Amino acid sequence: MKVAFQGELGAFSQQAIQQLLGTRAQPVPHQRFDQAFAALKAGKVDSAVIPLENTLAGSVHENYDLLLKYPFTITAETSVRVIHNLIAPPGVTFRSLQTVYSHPVALNQCLDFFAKYPRIQRVPFYDTAGSVKMVMEDRPAGAAAIASELAAKTYNASILKRGIEDDRQNFTRFCLLETEGAKPHAVPGASKRPWKTSLVFSTKNVPGALFRSLSALALRDVNLIKIESRPLRGKPWEYLFYLDLIGRQDDPAVHNALHHLAELADFLRILGSYRSA
Template structure:
């Protein structure tokens, strides 16, 4: 039986690339045009797993996605860091002087802002997905319209790359997480990263005490993010990623967090893929 994976976007998207690189077996893709649709596919068991972008080294965290994982009680079972290469592409035979408009995902447009500042006649238009734009240009024979997408998209949709690697910062990496409906137990000696969520009483020094405790146990906190609690003004949930060498030390930290915080929750325990 094939593994069915929900991705944001269509074939040729960066989520598609992660699916091909992360899973060794042949997988069937469920193409989703929004992250919420992706999540609902996993929750309803229409797919066995989902792949979701969480943060980019240039643009930062995709904050609504943390809320989706928490709200729908999904479990992070793995992660993948993908080097992102943005290319400007269009119908074959066109030069950049013939491109009057470029359509792409807002994140891609943001990451290529410096390139387009040097080409002011080109109008930038937001679209729902990088690969979807590339596919539409080919399907509708859209002359004068360019897309920002991956080399995979150019090959799949028979487009010509007009300008390579147009992203402003060349070291451009996106972290993706692998999501499942149910928790997946992995051997403790393979597990070395966890994603956690908690709330704190509104008292001076509470967050500092938690962070000091995590440090005292030798865990490396690689991420901390706060989201407002909608029902309680000026109160926040904290999302934390920790990396550890000793499962025992991590287990002790979990026990301490249960005592020190409110609504403590493990979003995932998995293997750190960033070497």
């Protein structure tokens, strides 16, 4: 099974692919998110795995916008703990380190480490996994990289220190996308987790529009776990709402709630039902 993702081999997205589909899935790297979506549309891959939100940085609006533009179904989700490791070619010792390469966001998430070892210079690089590839190929003297454990394995590098990030509450939620109408995908270990349904709808901007829309769920005791509003492009003062609820779209209460919501909303699209991560 070919799976499109954004990034270099060894990226956190590839770890998400392994969690969702096992190690036999073949990850297909893309430079940009829209290219990963287009590859699935063109049938060049069987599915795509994309990040939707990070606990520190927030929702990835670009991917929510792309979800609306393409007719795909979310068939599974997973949560990846973002752990930054100090990685070097085998034989390089921690004491010999002079320089550490990584993506600036990763370098910024390890400030306590750099404060503790001021002799080590940090150098921004294009990509976390790509920085491991580079130190393995070019072997600059006293150089290491910061990236995932998977990146270390991918390029046969050694981990000098594990978990050097400042904040351990760093998780990214990824979803598996398949072509329209695909069935929920069974993720190993998730068969007892509650079902989740993701949807997007729009309302006219009249006071109480969201309140009325949510009545469709509340009147049937359907529980909402995420809601986010986003201005509709080109329609000032009208809004899109992205919503996750507990339940499967063919549960009777959820089915009726969605039918009622469709009456109240200008636009409604169900993105998929899947086991929560």
